[in-house]
Amino acid sequence: MNHIIETSDLKMRFRGCDALRGVSLNVDEGTVFALLGENGAGKTTAIRILTGFQLPTSGTCRIMNLDPAKDALEIRRRTGYVSDAPALYDWMGVGEIGWFAATLYDEQFLPRYQESIRRYEIPEDRKIRHLSKGQRAKVALSLSLAHDPELLILDEPTSGLDPMVRRDFLESMIDRAASGRTVFLSSHQMAEVERVADVIAILHNGKVRVCEPLDTLKDSVTEVAISLEDPLVALPTLPAPAEVLGEQSYGRQRSMVVRHYDSAMHDLLATRVGVTGVAERALSLEEIFIAFTGRSQSRKPVDGAEVPMVTEGGVV
């Protein structure tokens, strides 16, 4: 399969700040690729490099086998891009902006755009400044899809929009995937990403922590809840290939998020002196994300409870 996006060791350095420290991604054709990361992890920078708005400090990047710095025009002809809060011309009407954009593409653009607008039930003669936020997002989406792009890049398109609009976006993404097109998505809506993504990449501190198909990722991360006799019981380190992503202590209980956990490790823990019980749980994508980005899980502190000690790898 062709890699529709191929980046190799992308580095981006701003004054006093390393936004990207060597990002290598490969996106296959016909998949829905989701890039997750905290705010400030470098997602937007990466996307700006992909769309040709920014030149990287070092590293290469190829989209559809073209260089975004040199063949930007060709790439843009075959790519669609939707950002959050897209800046459309306020004074234009919905129909007018479609006609305007159509002059930059081929003649298939306008009918497809108009059909999309009809489907979303947006009045054609209304000015864009009088549209609601959700309608604006739909217009932006229609504009980016009307030329049937091979690659659709979405940068948090549904932030701040109501569930109906998010649903519409989701359906478009699925529709694109079903037609064999590629979707590159950067989003915080974990629930949506979980449903619709093929491959997940998590960007943390400028590096890609993990880049795997969603199912594999979910299978490979487990939360292990261990009940102990005594809070001070020491647990054995888990052998490779296990990787402890996070560990917390709640008195006589301890929880660990482990990667590549298997039954052998379960036995190892269960047979340890002082361990009364070991239970595993599969994690949702949100929890996986939080584990990978290193923050402790949110919990409400109850009066009188013992303060949990946060460790990362290793033991207390």
Added chain:
Amino acid sequence: MTKGLINNRGLIWKEVRQLVPLVATLFAVGLVLMLVWQMSPADMREMRQHGRYIPLALPGLFAVGAAAVTVGQERDQKTILWLTSMPVSPGRLIRIKLAVCTAALGVMWIGCWALIKIELMVGAFPGGFRFPFLPNMNQEVFITRQVAFLSWHLHTLYILVCGFYTSWRIKNSFAGLIAIIPLAFAPFAVVHLGESIRRMRVGLTFMDPVTSDLAALAVTLAATVIVGALAWRAAMRVLSPAGAKKESGDANRLSPYAVFGLSTETPRRVPDQPFRSTTLAMLRQSFGNNRLSLLGILLMILVGVIGATAGGLPYFGSSRSGGSVQIFCGLLGVCFLGVFAFTGDGRAERLRFFSDRGASSAKLWLGRHLLAVGVLGFASLLYLLVGVISQSMEREDRYYVYMPPLTLAILLAVYCYSLSQWVGQTVRGLSISLILAPAATVASLLTAGAVLPQGGMTTIGAFITLALAVLWYFLPLIATLLSMRAYADGVQGRKLVAKSVPALALFVAIPLFPSTVEYFSYPIITAAQRSSLAHQATKAKTSSGLSIHSITFQTPIGGRQLPDVNRSDGSKSAVAYDDRNFSAAHLANVYADDAQKRGAMCDPATFNGILSLASFAKVQFMHSPKDEHALAELNDWMETMTKLARRLRPSWRVIDQDHADAIVSWVADTLASDQYQMHLDQPAAQAAQELIADTQGWSDARRRAVLISWYQWNEKSQSGAPADQFGGYSIDSWYGIHRGGLGQWLFRNHMIDSIAFHLLELLDAEEQGQSSLQQRKTLHELICRTYQVFERGPYSDRARRNGASQAALLNTETRTNYPGAQWYAAWEKELTQNAITD
């Protein structure tokens, strides 16, 4: 080319749509200004001179605004970001923007030429339209017409290119607009510099004007190309992918890269103690954000101050150019300061930060204006300082320039500021308000000046006038204060304008108020009265039989012209100066061969001469009553005067009636004098007594005179010839009291009718024995209102009482300016009574 047009039709349409409001506003403003200019009275010569700049300034204004609209606005709203995500090359975008703007500039020029053509057809430029000089700093370079023509057009193109450059280069659109101004003057500075260098090296020699014009043109051309290349480069930098190495995360405004700005901001220094006072916080906020624009504005105001104090305004007729351009720049800066009050951090969204925290709208308003108070205060201090220094220095052109006093400057500056901030708050769109503000200031000042007549203000009284003026002056500030709440709540567009509508109505109405008052208090006669007047006049005209001939008599008193005498040998020669003869024989000579039946008319100068000669004879007699020669002379004069009086009566001119009255009074006075008593039986005296007794026909003669005089005047004015005489009275002296546009109109159309009508009314009233006070008051109102109060005027009872009346008749001034002042006055009543008792 058509293929290119079709391919780019979307982009072209977009640019055109963005420019249309700008073009429309400019033309509307231009039309309004031209209308105001047309309505201004013809005696404001300076304004008429500068009026022709109006259509020539419009394309320049457009050039400034075009860049702001097509580039600045798109950058502010980030739509250019969205555009670059489409398959359009940056070069294509820039090219189309530039092309459309240039084409629109061409359209503006064509429109302005059409405006000028219309004005020519309407007759606004009686001498034809000549291209004015370019304001070339302190030089007056003679520019041939063709080169001036080209230069002006090229310069607007140059300004357009400058605008492009600054808008692309400077992130802040306001600062970008202001930065155009120094750039725009750069070619002139270069030319000036070149001239100075040449002067230094070669000395003050004659410079071939064609060469210097062409040099100026070449410089402008070169500047256009250079700045155009720079603009292209800046634009390409902005639209291309942000370079990696030179990326700066700091908010460096002048950086050509990273128009979108990365989110890696350096943390701002947080002061230890936040401001406790809202107004102070707002003041701090005023110059926190838009530092560059503020600096630009300050510079402009500074230039204005220096221009006013060190350069000064040239006296009219002087050849110095003085600091006019600098002063204009300074006032423009004040206008920009006004618009600045409600842009940038004065925007509604930013103000909401304060209003959400409980600041009242009054405080917000005050906070926004504190900055202006500070700036203008500082400018005033500087004005004082530099003014004192400048006036104390010895300068060669000190007597040719005029430094406006500080009070006047402050008043003007505050007015500009207040009107501009009103415009800035109400109008959406920065570039439009920047252009509209100075235009509105100029238009409102001119209109107010044109519309205010003197008469109305005296009617309504000084106190009310002053109160109205103060209200009008501060109205823009009050308006913004009242709509501040709506503004801070984010109301904009038509709704916000609607809030200002009452204030606007008041603003427009107040200067019109005195005019309205004057109009309604003016004694205009109704159409019915006028038609009856016309009817009577026609009747009188057709019934008059006598032909009138004009008396010319060259008075020998003091004049260079000496009368001809019939010498004994039959020839005529000029009398020798020492042999001047003041006798009545000369007068008799003049019309000796005329049949008695002709009437006479006599212009005031001639009549003065005659009266003076007669009075001289009288004085001679009074001095030596025993002198036979003097007596004979006096008798001669009595006879002559009697004849003259009889012949003046049939004249159709009102002034001749007054002349006749004067003669009658003089004769009566002579007859009544002691020295003459013993000679009452002489034929001359007898004839004179008969004249005095015949009081009957006077009123009819007067009435007839008024009617026919009015008829003649009407005919003349309707035929289009300049009507400057009414019944022999020169209208020009009455013209001066009617000032302003309304006054002029009233003067031309209604005054004479009213005067004629009320003269007739006066006659009617007096004939019936009633008091003519009302009519005399009206006549006073029409003729000499501004000079005196009625009670001291020539129509008052005081001027018509015994003693004063006769004096008034014999006084040239009162006789030749005030028709009918002494009709039925004391002198006449006395004679009538004497006639009855005799």
Added chain:
Amino acid sequence: MLFTIDPSNGVAIYLQIVRQIKFAIAERTLRPGQLIPSVRALSQQMTVNPNTVTRALQDLQAEGIVETLRGKGMVVCEGATATCRVQRKEIIADRIAGVLSEALSAGLSGKEVQQIVSRKLKTLEGKVASISSPVPD
């Protein structure tokens, strides 16, 4: 057919789809010979990735529960009902095993568990229609 997909309950989405289709066939909501909607339609309906739907259908096809019909799409095989019923039983058995192990690890004895089971069976007899657990899975 009604699908309820919960992406975050620990079970892979494709597995959820497979199970739900099997249960539907077992209940005769889907009958043998009935056409199954296309991948595109299904993915739109469930708002999940089409590849996931494809994978689920491929699994079902591998197990012989559905088959491709030329020119029409996927249909339910003959005899799928019986297969699915058997599998349903297995799935439920697994569930019961899970409950049992939970009970045992909580300290209940085998006898206690059996008592509970018979008691509950008695109360539920005849009221099969009211199932408190909403969705099988």
